[in-house]
Amino acid sequence: MDETGFATHDHSGCIEAGLARAGRICAAAGARLTPLRRQVLEILLAEHRALGAYEVLEHLRQNGHPAQPPVAYRALDFLVRHGLAHRIERLNAFVACSHSGRDHAPVFLICRACGAVAEAGWQPGAGQIGAAARAHGFRVEAVVAEALGTCPNCRAAAP
Amino acid sequence: MDETGFATHDHSGCIEAGLARAGRICAAAGARLTPLRRQVLEILLAEHRALGAYEVLEHLRQNGHPAQPPVAYRALDFLVRHGLAHRIERLNAFVACSHSGRDHAPVFLICRACGAVAEAGWQPGAGQIGAAARAHGFRVEAVVAEALGTCPNCRAAAP
DNA sequence: TGATAAAGGGTTATATTATAACATATCAAG
DNA sequence: CTTGATATGTTATAATATAACCCTTTATCA
Numbered sequence: 615m616d617e618t619g620f621a622t623h624d625h626s627g628c629i630e631a632g633l634a635r636a637g638r639i640c641a642a643a644g645a646r647l648t649p650l651r652r653q654v655l656e657i658l659l660a661e662h663r664a665l666g667a668y669e670v671l672e673h674l675r676q677n678g679h680p681a682q683p684p685v686a687y688r689a690l691d692f693l694v695r696h697g698l699a700h701r702i703e704r705l706n707a708f709v710a711c712s713h714s715g716r717d718h719a720p721v722f723l724i725c726r727a728c729g730a731v732a733e734a735g736w737q738p739g740a741g742q743i744g745a746a747a748r749a750h751g752f753r754v755e756a757v758v759a760e761a762l763g764t765c766p767n768c769r770a771a772a773p
Numbered sequence: 774m775d776e777t778g779f780a781t782h783d784h785s786g787c788i789e790a791g792l793a794r795a796g797r798i799c800a801a802a803g804a805r806l807t808p809l810r811r812q813v814l815e816i817l818l819a820e821h822r823a824l825g826a827y828e829v830l831e832h833l834r835q836n837g838h839p840a841q842p843p844v845a846y847r848a849l850d851f852l853v854r855h856g857l858a859h860r861i862e863r864l865n866a867f868v869a870c871s872h873s874g875r876d877h878a879p880v881f882l883i884c885r886a887c888g889a890v891a892e893a894g895w896q897p898g899a900g901q902i903g904a905a906a907r908a909h910g911f912r913v914e915a916v917v918a919e920a921l922g923t924c925p926n927c928r929a930a931a932p
Numbered sequence: 933t934g935a936t937a938a939a940g941g942g943t944t945a946t947a948t949t950a951t952a953a954c955a956t957a958t959c960a961a962g
Numbered sequence: 963c964t965t966g967a968t969a970t971g972t973t974a975t976a977a978t979a980t981a982a983c984c985c986t987t988t989a990t991c992a
Contacts, residue, residue, distance in 0.1 A: 619909045646959085648969070667949070682972060687950065692969095703862035704917050706949065706978095721902055723911045734905035742900045743880055743920050746893035750778045751925035752882045758863050758919040761902050766910035805988085807940070826978070841943060846979065851940095865949095865978065 619732045620725070620765040625660075632659040632710055636698050645696055653677065654689040655710060658699055663729035664707035702731065704760045709733070721759040727768035778891045779884070779924040784819075791818040791869060795857050804855055812836065813848040814869060817858055822888035823866035861890065863919045868892070880918040886927035 636655055640647040647655075657673045658665060665673075671686040679685075690708050693699035699708050700720055709731045713720065719738040724731050738744065738757055747754045795814055799806040806814075816832045817824060824832075830845040838844075849867050852858035858867050859879055868890045872879065878897040883890050897903065897916055906913045 620911070646968080648958095650970075680971090683950070684952090684972085685970070688970080703919075721905055723906060723909055723913075725911075726914070732909050732911065734909070736901040736905065740901070742895040743918060746880055746895065747882060747920060747922070750882055750891050750893070752779070752884075752891065752920070753922045753928065754882075754920045755885070755922040756920070758917060758921075759902060760862075760917040761906060761911070761913045761915070762917075763906070763912045763914040769912065805940080809941075839942090842979070843943085843981090844941070847941075 619734075620723075620730055620767055625662075629656060629659045632712075639696060639698065643696060645692075650679075650685070651689045651692050653679070654686065655693055655698055658693070658708060658710035662731065664702045664705050664709040664724070664731050666705075666707045670708070700733070702760060703758050704762065719757055719759075722761065723765070724760060724762050725765035725768055726762055727764055727772070730765055730767075732765070778893075779882075779889055779926055784821075788815060788818045791871075798855060798857065802855060804851075809838075809844070810848045810851050812838070813845065814852055814857055817852070817867060817869035821890065823861045823864050823868040823883070823890050825864075825866045829867070859892070861919060862917050863921065878916055878918075881920065882924070883919060883921050884924035884927055885921055886923055886931070889924055889926075891924070 633652065633656060636647055636652070639645075653674065654670055657670055667683065667686045667690060670690065671681055671683060674681040674686065690699060690701075693710075694701055694708070697711055697718070699710050700722070701708055702722060702724065704724065709722070711720075712733045713735060718735050720733045721736045722731055722733055736759065738754060739747075743754065743757060743759070746752075792811065792815060795806055795811070798804075812833065813829055816829055826842065826845045826849060829849065830840055830842060833840040833845065849858065849860075852869075853860055853867070856870055856877070858869050859881070860867055861881060861883065863883065868881070870879075871892045872894060877894050879892045880895045881890055881892055895918065897913060898906075902913065902916060902918070905911075
């Protein structure tokens with residue numbers, strides 16, 4: 615499975631697959647997926663929404679880890695650097711990556727009602743941001759693309 | 774002038790035009806462009822970059838206004854609600870709007886080197902975010918679209 | 933006009949998000 | 963084993979943002 619979207623699915627398999635994929639990516643990159651980093655990724659994978667760093671910290675503490683803020687931020691930073699998680703700017707929060715490829719440019723669909731975050735791929739350089747950049751002579755190095763709205767599940771529940 | 778981009782231009786005229794436009798928009802909307810709000814807008818217009826709320830606050834204080842944080846945040850919130858300024862999520866900062874129309878969906882080009890922010894219009898619903906939303910059955914209500922990179926001036930200066 | 937509701941602004945305190953700085957521990961390479 | 967690099971633990975604090983309260987100004991209308 616490359617992308618989960620808002621569809622319901624087997625979540626335990628989803629977590630296992632995410633952890634396995636993370637192991638492969640880190641091995642290939644020569645990066646160390648330590649128990650702490652793995653645990654933070656597991657926390658993110660267990661939700662289908664973005665978690666704030668202090669929420670992650672709370673989960674760590676509930677797991678018996680007496681962590682201080684830098685512990686969460688450093689692990690999250692590692693995951694983001696290696697493409698295993700993404701930062702959602704609009705929410706000051708982090709979400710597990712649900713795409714396989716490295717170096718993808720994601721666009722996020724964030725549900726206001728339930729907090730779920732779907733991740734879709736896109737072509738940086740193509741489309742309207744690319745056109746605007748070319749028109750201004752601007753060289754794009756990173757893109758933040760986040761849409762807020764309502765997911766189909768929540769519209770079905772409260773239309 | 775509808776858009777400034779990264780081109781150099783007459784800045785005093787730029788500020789005056791922005792304030793005049795703000796006056797028209799507020800009059801049309803029945804909103805009050807009070808001296809404080811006008812002053813904050815003027816501070817934003819005087820730079821071509823995004824300013825943090827505390828930077829705005831610092832400018833207010835230098836102008837003799839003994840302001841506390843809520844003063845800046847409330848004025849910025851007003852400007853954003855009325856489309857006179859935009860919040861740049863990636864920077865936790867605010868920039869004066871450089872487009873005429875109300876209810877436009879902006880995309881921002883943010884230069885890493887000089888901090889300048891250019892604003893381009895776009896068609897929400899069209900393009901790749903719209904396509905991703907349709908594919909997921911997601912209803913988009915607001916979009917954050919921000920590109921980080923280098924502007925032509927900075928690439929010319931340090932290629 | 934004067935009462936009154938609604939909006940704006942002043943101020944204090946505090947919540948939330950994020951990082952600097954330094955000590956200790958663990959790992960990988962020679 | 964030792965050494966350099968990476969990771970983690972810990973304290974303190976910086977940076978961003980808002981709650982809550984009070985008073986003033988503005989708009990509305992009997």
